[in-house]
Amino acid sequence: MPSLKDLKVRINSVKSTQKITKAMKMVAASKLRRAQEAAEAARPYAERMEKVLAGLGSAVKDQPGASPLLAGTGSDDVQLVIVATSERGLCGGFNTNIVKAARQHISELVAAGKTVKILCIGKKGVGLLRRDYGDLIIDTKDMSGVKKLGFADAQPIAQEVLGMFERGEFDVATLFYAKFQSALVQINTKQQLIPAPIPEAANDDEGDDLAGAIYEYEPSEEAILDDLLPRNVAIQLYRGLLENAASEQGARMTAMDNATRNAGDMIDSLSITYNRTRQANITKELIEIISGAEAL
Template sequence: MASLKEVRNRIVSVGSTQQITKAMKMVAAAKLRRAQDNILRMRPYASRLNSILSNLSNVSSEAGENVYGQKREVQRVLIIAVTSDRGLCGAFNSNVMKAVNILINERYSAQAAAGNVEVMAIGKKGHEYFLKRNMPLAGDYTTIFGNLSFERVRVAAEQAMDGFVAGTYDQVDLVYNEFKNVATQIVRTEQLLPIQEKTEEQVANQVESDYIFEPSKEEIVEQLIPKSLKIQVYKAVLESNASEHGARMTAMDKATENAGELLKELKLTYNRTRQAAITTEILEIVGGAEALAASR
């Protein structure tokens, strides 16, 4: 059994840890509110942009002419993996890394064996993970979340888009955590490039609109497609940012509860140890008194 001093030290240590996790939960909650507002504002914009693009042109037919819709034999692949810069957020980062590994093993095993799979890790945790495993990395975007803005994400999106147009990559996929609520984040794997054609059901449900085009329809579509792709990447980063704070808030809340349970157990152990020590002292005193009485 541990000594009273050891138990006291553990109680102080766990109490300090509980205060830290509680403070981190409050910080995550404050950041989550701002991140949640950002993604809730972005979702309608991204959805409306895609809707306008769909009404301007049937992507199924335009994809064959647009440089971002060119379908080639998939030999070189880029995977954009969105993680966080910091840990202490449960399985948030490991879920993305696991999804990337599954994607490579199930879909791009031949390309990976030939060394033709690159990862663009947005976030320090993902960058460090793939760097340790000698995975070819495209660019360094480990500081994006320090000052998150569309301009900083745009640079990463343009690198992927330019690489596809130049033939450096034949396909670009996007893996990130989608924010559902504080306790739930859903890992999404989406094809960014080439642009996917609409299904027959989507074409059938598409609402046609009558527009007057100025300049030409082709020029408008040509400008909207790159913007839509950049918005898609930026939306994924905002989703991941909100998911990170939600995951950290949940993890710190659970850590605070666990610390509270551990404190109860330690205090109970402390009281039992103290009682046992007092009982032992009383027995020693009584034994000593009886020994003195017997010697007289």
């Protein structure tokens, strides 16, 4: 039976934990709002880019001499897996889920006899992947210095990936991240970056369909594609990172909300024990006094 003092100390410590988790939840909530806005603001660009690519890509894809960024290198022996995770923990199953999906993909590739290279963005993924695939990790990008994720943060990473591709260091690149749906739901997403998957030319009814109109290209279709494809990689990466940032805050908010609630439950049950013990002590003292008086 813990003493009254022990109980008091425990209640106080749980209370201060609760204060911290509550504060973290508030911080996550406000960061979430900002991250969500950023992710939503980036959507129009990606959507339009997708439309243009859909129109251009399907026309050029089957021609000989199409950019390897679009048509691939003709093999898929060396696979680059980009795993985007968070920089900080305490966000529930967020990192574990992404890494789990990535790990499954990697083990499938390894089983199929492919060479796998891993690029980690965010240090939390490294810790989780190091144990099983430590020798496959070729690089880690530290994003901890980044306060507000901008396109300028994603671009150098994309440049590096493109540089590696040009030097023939891999054939296929896949990005793993969590797509933001709501604070409660994040969807693990696997997205192929290189070669760029050509989205089906959407049949939009607005009459702005690329396939429908005969476009004049300046300087030429190929030149535009050559300019567009590397940029598309950067954009997709940027979009993934933005979604990931929003998901991270969402996951953290939910996790901290749960932690706060659990701390509350714990305080309640500890308080009950505390009150009971106190009552028992009073009763015991009373009995001692009464039985002492009766003995006289």
